[in-house]
Amino acid sequence: MTNQKPQKLIPTDTGPGEDVAWGMVSTLVAGPLVWGGIGMLIDSLVGTTRIFLPLGIVLGFVVSFYIVYVRFGRETETVQEEK
Amino acid sequence: MVANSIAMHLQSALPAAGGDGEGFKAPSISEFFPGPLLFEGTIFELSRINAIGLFMTGVLCLFFVLAFSKNKFVPRGIQNLGEMAVEFVQVQIIDEILGHKGPRYAVYLTSMFWLLLAFNITAILPFMHLAVTSVIGVPFLLAMVSWVIFNVEGIRANGPGTYFKANLFPAGVPAPIYILVTPIEFISTFILRPVTLTVRLLANMMSGHLLLVLFFGATQYFLIESDGIMKAVAIPSFFMGFAFTLFEILVAFLQAYIFTLLTAVYIDGATSAEH
Numbered sequence: 001m002t003n004q005k006p007q008k009l010i011p012t013d014t015g016p017g018e019d020v021a022w023g024m025v026s027t028l029v030a031g032p033l034v035w036g037g038i039g040m041l042i043d044s045l046v047g048t049t050r051i052f053l054p055l056g057i058v059l060g061f062v063v064s065f066y067i068v069y070v071r072f073g074r075e076t077e078t079v080q081e082e083k
Numbered sequence: 084m085v086a087n088s089i090a091m092h093l094q095s096a097l098p099a100a101g102g103d104g105e106g107f108k109a110p111s112i113s114e115f116f117p118g119p120l121l122f123e124g125t126i127f128e129l130s131r132i133n134a135i136g137l138f139m140t141g142v143l144c145l146f147f148v149l150a151f152s153k154n155k156f157v158p159r160g161i162q163n164l165g166e167m168a169v170e171f172v173q174v175q176i177i178d179e180i181l182g183h184k185g186p187r188y189a190v191y192l193t194s195m196f197w198l199l200l201a202f203n204i205t206a207i208l209p210f211m212h213l214a215v216t217s218v219i220g221v222p223f224l225l226a227m228v229s230w231v232i233f234n235v236e237g238i239r240a241n242g243p244g245t246y247f248k249a250n251l252f253p254a255g256v257p258a259p260i261y262i263l264v265t266p267i268e269f270i271s272t273f274i275l276r277p278v279t280l281t282v283r284l285l286a287n288m289m290s291g292h293l294l295l296v297l298f299f300g301a302t303q304y305f306l307i308e309s310d311g312i313m314k315a316v317a318i319p320s321f322f323m324g325f326a327f328t329l330f331e332i333l334v335a336f337l338q339a340y341i342f343t344l345l346t347a348v349y350i351d352g353a354t355s356a357e358h
Contacts, residue, residue: 022345023271026279030271035263063263067271070253 024068031064032057107304110296115218115289136215139201147197172196172343180347188350191232195225196343199284203335206292207328214335217288219281222342226280229346234273237353246353276349280342287338291331298324 039056043049117131129137150165158166172193177185202221206214216222237246250272251265298320306317 022279026271026275027267030267030275034266034270038266059263060267063260063267066260067253067264067267070255 020072024072027067027071028061028064031060031062031067033060035060035063107308108300110293110300114292114296115213117213132213132215132218135205135211135213136202136221139205139215140198143197143201168197169193176340176344176347180344180351184351184354188232188347192343192347195229195346196339199225199339199342200335203284203288203339204332206288206295206335207331212292212295214288214292216284216338217292219285222281222284223277225342226277229280229349230273230277233346233349233353236350240354280345284338284342287334291327291334294327295324295331298327 035056036053037056039052039054039059042052042056046052115132119128120131120134121127121129146161147165147168150161150168153162155162173185173189176196177189177192181188199216202215204214205211206217237250240246241249251268252261253264253268256264302317302320302324305313305315305320309316
């Protein structure tokens with residue numbers, strides 16, 4: 001290996017930052033997808049037309065935001081309090 | 084006004100596309116499915132995109148074999164380049180994200196970064212002009228390998244119980260709420276992670292290729308097949324194509340970097356003690 005180490009091009013927090021951003025996106029997509037899907041399934045089983053699907057999507061969004069708050073929001077609050 | 088005129092000109096030419104070979108040929112999804120090159124009709128059928136993939140893999144293997152076959156204490160020539168290549172991934176990704184856990188995954192992550200860069204950069208290389216990663220198979224396969232690695236390593240480091248509990252049951256949530264939360268966490272962590280890795284890379288390389296084909300196709304059309312003042316439109320079209328070619332170099336590098344970085348982040352997250 002060469003003696004001189006290359007300079008770091010990327011700031012230290014880039015990695016986890018990327019992870020947080022994509023973690024949030026995938027959670028916000030997964031919520032409506034999962035609960036909207038379950039809603040659609042209930043709709044087809046019960047015989048209703050598009051009642052449980054929108055309810056599921058809204059529920060999914062709400063739970064997704066809650067997960068984002070639990071996973072990422074609280075950590076940020078803790079870090080800010082420590083500072 | 085000018086833009087409208089150009090758009091109308093292109094639109095009027097569109098019906099001719101694919102007909103007798105004249106007129107403006109708009110890029111389509113068929114760009115990514117070139118016809119067979121060798122062994123047509125057999126299970127070894129090789130398209131242009133497969134051939135480019137094999138060629139770039141060969142070039143990469145040859146480079147690293149030549150770089151490290153005769154190791155010297157003070158590196159010279161190609162060994163220097165090889166060490167720079169390895170050290171880049173080591174410093175920018177492995178040390179940065181994985182720290183002391185890094186050496187275990189160094190071979191995989193270094194190979195992945197340079198393989199992805201080699202596959203992405205073919206989008207702008209003369210005589211190739213098609214990124215191997217612009218068909219879903221390659222990014223999906225690599226994403227699945229990363230998915231298997233971070234899950235296996237997570238289970239190995241923490242035990243299956245702790246690993247799945249940490250990923251599916253986030254701390255600080257009242258127990259009844261897990262009925263709502265756990266299915267979302269399952270889809271988000273175990274299904275959407277490889278999907279987002281695949282789609283991010285695929286979409287970037289596909290859109291880059293379509294833009295290049297669009298601008299250079301328009302340049303050729305305006306220069307050769309249109310009349311009068313419309314020929315002048317070839318100049319800005321060419322410069323846009325040139326600008327996007329330079330931009331594609333950045334995208335090729337950045338996408339290889341992000342894919343490898345996120346794999347490292349997932350491995351780190353899966354194996355960390357806090358999970």
